[in-house]
Amino acid sequence: MELRSNAFLENAGEALHNTAQAERRDMIALFAPLLRSAAIAGFDGFDNLRQHVKRVRQHSLDNLYHYLAQFEQEAVHNGNRVHFARDGGELNSIVLDICQQHGARRIAKGKSMVTEETGLNAFLQRAGLDVMETDLGEYIIQQAGETPSHIVGPALHKSAGEIRELFRNKHDLGPRELPETGDLVSEARQVLREHFLKAEVGIIGANALIAQSGYSMLVTNEGNGDLCANLPRVVIVCTTIDRVLPRAQDATAMLRLLVRSATGQSQTCYTSFYSGPRRESDLDGPLETHFVLLDNQRSEILAGDYREMLECIRCGACLNHCPIYASVGGHAYGSVYQGPMGSVLTPLLTSLEESHLLPNACTGCGRCAEVCPADIPLPDLLRDLRHEETRKKLSATRWRQGLRLHAWLARHPSLYHRLTAMIIPVLHRLGRRRGSFSRLPFAAGWTSQRDFPTPQARTFMQMYQAKVKQRDEQ
Amino acid sequence: MNEQQRDHTAPPGAMRVALFVTCLADLFRPSVAFASMALLERAGCEVTVPLLQTCCGQPAYNSGDYEATVPLARQVINLLEPADYVVLPSGSCAGMICHHYPRLLEGVWRDRALELAAKTFELTVFLQEIARSKPQPIQPPGFPSVTYHDGCAGPLRESIREQPRHRRAGPCAGRYRGQRNAAGRSLLRVWRHFQAKMPEISGKMVGDKLNQARATGARILAGGDLGCLLNSAGRARRQGDGIEVRHIAELLSGNLEAPPIGEGT
Numbered sequence: 001m002e003l004r005s006n007a008f009l010e011n012a013g014e015a016l017h018n019t020a021q022a023e024r025r026d027m028i029a030l031f032a033p034l035l036r037s038a039a040i041a042g043f044d045g046f047d048n049l050r051q052h053v054k055r056v057r058q059h060s061l062d063n064l065y066h067y068l069a070q071f072e073q074e075a076v077h078n079g080n081r082v083h084f085a086r087d088g089g090e091l092n093s094i095v096l097d098i099c100q101q102h103g104a105r106r107i108a109k110g111k112s113m114v115t116e117e118t119g120l121n122a123f124l125q126r127a128g129l130d131v132m133e134t135d136l137g138e139y140i141i142q143q144a145g146e147t148p149s150h151i152v153g154p155a156l157h158k159s160a161g162e163i164r165e166l167f168r169n170k171h172d173l174g175p176r177e178l179p180e181t182g183d184l185v186s187e188a189r190q191v192l193r194e195h196f197l198k199a200e201v202g203i204i205g206a207n208a209l210i211a212q213s214g215y216s217m218l219v220t221n222e223g224n225g226d227l228c229a230n231l232p233r234v235v236i237v238c239t240t241i242d243r244v245l246p247r248a249q250d251a252t253a254m255l256r257l258l259v260r261s262a263t264g265q266s267q268t269c270y271t272s273f274y275s276g277p278r279r280e281s282d283l284d285g286p287l288e289t290h291f292v293l294l295d296n297q298r299s300e301i302l303a304g305d306y307r308e309m310l311e312c313i314r315c316g317a318c319l320n321h322c323p324i325y326a327s328v329g330g331h332a333y334g335s336v337y338q339g340p341m342g343s344v345l346t347p348l349l350t351s352l353e354e355s356h357l358l359p360n361a362c363t364g365c366g367r368c369a370e371v372c373p374a375d376i377p378l379p380d381l382l383r384d385l386r387h388e389e390t391r392k393k394l395s396a397t398r399w400r401q402g403l404r405l406h407a408w409l410a411r412h413p414s415l416y417h418r419l420t421a422m423i424i425p426v427l428h429r430l431g432r433r434r435g436s437f438s439r440l441p442f443a444a445g446w447t448s449q450r451d452f453p454t455p456q457a458r459t460f461m462q463m464y465q466a467k468v469k470q471r472d473e474q
Numbered sequence: 475m476n477e478q479q480r481d482h483t484a485p486p487g488a489m490r491v492a493l494f495v496t497c498l499a500d501l502f503r504p505s506v507a508f509a510s511m512a513l514l515e516r517a518g519c520e521v522t523v524p525l526l527q528t529c530c531g532q533p534a535y536n537s538g539d540y541e542a543t544v545p546l547a548r549q550v551i552n553l554l555e556p557a558d559y560v561v562l563p564s565g566s567c568a569g570m571i572c573h574h575y576p577r578l579l580e581g582v583w584r585d586r587a588l589e590l591a592a593k594t595f596e597l598t599v600f601l602q603e604i605a606r607s608k609p610q611p612i613q614p615p616g617f618p619s620v621t622y623h624d625g626c627a628g629p630l631r632e633s634i635r636e637q638p639r640h641r642r643a644g645p646c647a648g649r650y651r652g653q654r655n656a657a658g659r660s661l662l663r664v665w666r667h668f669q670a671k672m673p674e675i676s677g678k679m680v681g682d683k684l685n686q687a688r689a690t691g692a693r694i695l696a697g698g699d700l701g702c703l704l705n706s707a708g709r710a711r712r713q714g715d716g717i718e719v720r721h722i723a724e725l726l727s728g729n730l731e732a733p734p735i736g737e738g739t
Contacts (some may be wrong), residue, residue, distance in 0.1 A: 012675055026682075094704075122563050327678045360671055364536060379575070386538025395537070399671070403534045407542035409527040410497070411549055417528075424501055435738030436711045449677030450708035453502065453736035460504035463521055 001119060001147050004334030005346055005355035011332035021157055021329060028156060029326035036317060043260060053257055054375050055249045057311040059067045061302060067211040067244045067446045075291055082291045095236055096127055098290055102234050104200035104429060110225040111135035112205030113151055113181040114238050114294055131319035132222040136188055143170045151337060152248045152262050152316035157329055189321030202228035206239040207249040215275050217251045219268040223413030226272050242310040257373035259313035283319025297349050306350035306381055309344050311374040318368035318378060324361045335356060337456025340368040340378040344359055345386055351438045356394045419460045424455045488520040492557030496564045498700040506700060510563040510597055510726035517607030523575035524553050530570045540578060547548060547575045551586050560594040563723050568596040597700060618693030621673050623702060680709040687717060694718045696725055707736035
């Protein structure tokens with residue numbers, strides 16, 4: 001998708017003025033954390049497991065190329081073909097080549113943030129292929145021509161009414177009204193079923209790659225991933241290199257954290273392991289299977305200061321607990337990944353120049369780090385990105401110099417106290433009657449939304465030093 | 475100038491506490507600093523106020539200017555490390571010293587930062603867990619009901635959650651009104667980059683916070699971080715909200731002479 005992260009403030013402004021969507025976001029922000037905390041309260045040892053999985057993930061990343069090689073060897077042994085793609089363009093070309101080799105016209109696609117990252121759908125469609133998203137949320141936004149607003153629930157921003165209207169415009173409904181939400185689901189299911197049966201190629205993502213067996217693991221709640229992976233003749237699994245884990249039990253340990261953190265379930269409805277093409281004794285399954293493993297900056301991230309970000313398991317808990325995400329919604333971020341994890345990842349996958357506002361979309365409240373099942377210190381990483389922003393002078397000069405001046409003054413206490421002892425009493429006299437200022441020239445951003453409380457008569461240091469002096473004189 | 479001005483009325487053997495009043499209390503609300511002193515003295519501490527204190531460095535640090543923060547952090551360490559204990563009437567400033575100085579500094583400075591962190595406390599935590607002072611029942615009849623805003627830096631960085639509620643048993647016994655959305659403890663940091671850089675978003679957030687506070691029916695919104703309180707009070711004034719905003723130290727000390735934050739004389 002086209003990156004629109006530097007329009008964050010404009011996007012956010014629009015979102016804040018859409019009251020219906022703001023109310024939906026408030027509801028989700030209220031319920032999603034409750035679901036998560038209920039799931040974790042009923043699960044003994046979440047924190048221990050979190051630390052265990054963190055160590056496993058760190059170990060996997062420390063030995064990433066070893067485990068990737070092992071995965072490749074095992075996957076090939078199982079009859080898969082394994083491709084490595086340096087960037088999004090390479091992934092898209094590899095996938096298109098496979099589709100064209102098979103003369104495919106129809107593609108059934110499971111949910112995959114990685115292919116959102118590479119813009120695969122648009123690429124395949126430009127080449128004349130009929131690509132249909134089969135995850136309900138992805139299907140809805142594909143019909144609407146939108147991008148995901150949430151990495152787990154891509155269409156969470158849409159109400160049932162909006163989806164009904166969308167289906168009325170896009171489907172041939174005849175006299176049917178689809179009054180209930182269940183009717184909407186049935187309608188989508190009907191359309192999708194036909195596509196599943198006709199598709200020549202299925203494309204799915206993966207939540208983990210298992211080095212020891214060469215399998216991939218995928219979780220869904222709709223079972224659409226399994227239909228994509230079993231009905232078409234050819235299946236392509238698209239994911240990134242950092243998804244590799246040593247053993248199957250590592251993947252399932254991660255799964256226990258992932259599902260509870262994402263949706264508050266104890267288990268997803270479908271958890272599938274894909275080994276490769278149909279074997280002679282198998283009754284069904286694809287004839288040919290591919291893995292396309294994308295790097296797209298992961299090697300650079302691994303070698304740099306933000307490698308902990310590669311431990312992210314894409315649960316979306318940080319989005320669900322972020323007050324900024326709740327306030328402005330996912331589209332404001334103008335990027336594939338949203339919320340705290342997206343605000344770290346986007347600058348790393350694109351460039352800080354194109355997305356430096358995102359690391360500023362943080363109050364430092366720390367809820368994201370508190371709930372992160374991968375224990376990633378997101379507020380620290382966001383601050384470190386602001387550090388880079390400052391060093392690269394991407395933030396406003398006036399702002400940067402103002403803070404620098406303040407820090408310099410704070411390092412010169414006598415001057416600081418003399419200056420503040422002059423300014424504060426003036427401010428007090430100007431504002432004491434009303435108690436607050438409705439406008440202040442040096443705080444326009446602040447006073448656009450709230451008053452600025454008037455200071456008390458003198459600074460504490462003025463008063464305290466006077467008190468000390470008086471005592472010394474006695 | 476003597477840096478360590480002692481209060482000579484303190485009993486012998488008292489805990490020696492350096493009070494870092496924070497830049498916001500120094501500039502905008504000295505009554506918070508005086509209330510903190512009174513509370514510490516009432517708890518039997520010998521309070522000193524290092525006179526060369528200014529700011530802990532959060533503004534530059536949070537905006538990402540680590541280079542400007544490092545010398546300031548070292549200055550604060552030099553200033554405060556002679557004390558037995560350091561107490562601040564702010565969870566976020568205490569968090570800055572306890573968690574972020576060690577992260578920011580290296581080598582011997584990091585060791586010194588860790589030593590300082592081990593004896594640095596937010597005010598209500600110190601009163602409750604270190605000084606173990608009994609809350610004073612000074613509840614006047616008709617004392618208004620209070621709701622407490624957990625500053626986000628509090629519960630997360632400093633594990634401050636129960637202490638201020640417990641302390642409230644003093645002046646506000648039976649007057650506490652819990653806020654409905656426990657998960658929505660919020661997020662009104664000020665004096666950092668966010669309110670100024672993204673005012674519209676923070677405006678929505680503080681508006682939501684005030685709605686929650688109002689829904690409790692409480693007359694007073696209290697909190698432990700002056701940054702959050704200036705934000706809330708400013709928004710309450712803008713909306714014409716009647717709720718009074720005060721720092722928890724003022725309530726606990728029982729001295730409510732100063733008008734609530736943002737209100738005129």
